[in-house]
Amino acid sequence: MSGQRDLPKHLRFSSICLMIIAVISGCNQTAPLDSTTEGQRIYTIYCSGCHSLDPAGPTVLGPPLAGIGNRATNNREGMSATEWLRREIIDPDAVVAPGYTAGLMPRTYGTDFRPAQLEALIAYLASLE
Secondary structure, eight states: HHHHHHHHHHHHHHHHHHHHHHHHHHOOOOOOOOOOHHHHHIIIIIITTOSSSSOOOSSSSSSOOHHHHHHHOOOOOOOOHHHHHHHHHSTTTTTOOOOOTOOSSSHHHHSSSOOOHHHHHHHHHOOOO
């Protein structure tokens, strides 16, 4: 019989533990990043080693990306800025910038990035005027 009397205490204890866990878990969560901020993070990790944001360089392997948003908007292919940036990322040798060599940029970003990551990177690059 004593096991039956302890059951409500056990349930109360379990409920309190679950509430504490829920509160602690909620405290550790951060607000989700907006796509441009997430894109900047992705640029920093994957792109900044080869592409500078300074219009004058340095140019390690690839051209500077300063103003890439304007170049995307005014591309000669008549594509939307988003389409142009997507192509430049997933098919980097489609149009190689003058003075640079084809084959240096990875061709796997179309599959390496999740769709949301690719869209975030495109949003960030489009914001660079």
